[in-house]
């Protein structure tokens with residue numbers, strides 16, 4: 001069956017359908033990840049986005065039991081050059097196409113993904129529609145131009161109720177703005193007693209759980225749309241409880257401290273983004289998925305130090321509070337998918353918890 005990608009600038013790409021028959025709209029973004037498509041497709045941060053894979057062949061090891069980042073994928077669609085009909089891997093349970101059908105996610109293949117990627121790089125991300133026909137294409141484009149991009153997705157993907165992953169170590173409350181399971185796995189691997197709470201939990205409810213540390217998770221959309229999270233973090237900072245912000249959590253920490261964020265032209269999505277640690281000069285290859293970034297200039301009005309920088313475009317990738325036990329990174333230390341260079345960030349968080357606890361600085365009142 002033929003399928004089309006219709007872009008807001010009037011461009012139409014014709015290819016073939018796979019996965020669900022549904023038509024869908026979304027922000028068209030590209031990722032340069034070569035493998036890890038299952039983690040990408042199930043990362044809640046991609047909510048309402050149509051993901052273009054620049055790597056030409058996707059699906060060759062199928063879908064397995066272990067690579068899920070969330071149970072319910074929130075992605076609007078997937079575009080690849082070639083999809084593997086006959087995957088082969090000892091852990092593979094089903095093909096990408098049959099999984100997409102089961103999850104009701106439409107796919108488009110057989111288009112020139114390099115041409116599409118170059119277009120996004122030139123114009124920035126674009127609104128698009130995966131459509132099964134070209135009927136009323138002018139009307140579809142007009143509608144797309146008129147409809148503002150929805151960027152308020154956190155409420156769609158955050159857990160509705162708290163849940164507990166009991167363990168014998170430090171108690172870490174994870175604020176779920178769209179958390180990837182990789183972050184929970186990393187905390188559990190360090191014996192943390194993890195309690196995951198919804199994005200709109202009040203700071204006082206979090207404090208009542210007597211956390212040794214708080215993790216502000218990744219998540220979809222524009223950080224400025226998550227006002228309740230920003231106020232919650234402002235209040236949490238008064239309690240001297242160690243905070244680690246990752247991706248959206250990092251952006252929210254910056255906003256809570258008086259910084260600003262901006263939308264990047266086409267974002268950073270992929271598994272090989274070099275980031276420089278400005279203290280040591282060391283460069284790590286990182287896994288990334290973000291369309292917004294903290295504005296460097298805005299940091300002068302805050303108590304935040306600029307600690308990590310993207311090598312490709314110089315944007316802010318890491319921050320540390322000068323007074324409070326809080327730090328944050330824009331990339332993904334849980335690295336799913338991606339290189340493990342930044343995994344020690346979780347150990348740094350454990351060390352910060354240990355020191356703060358020893359000094360008896362945490363305030364639970």
Ligand SMILES: NC(=O)CC[C@H](N)C(=O)O
Nearest residue numbers: 218219221247248291292
């Ligand atoms: N992975 C994330 O947490 C992404 C954060 C935010 N939604 C952005 O696109 O910048």
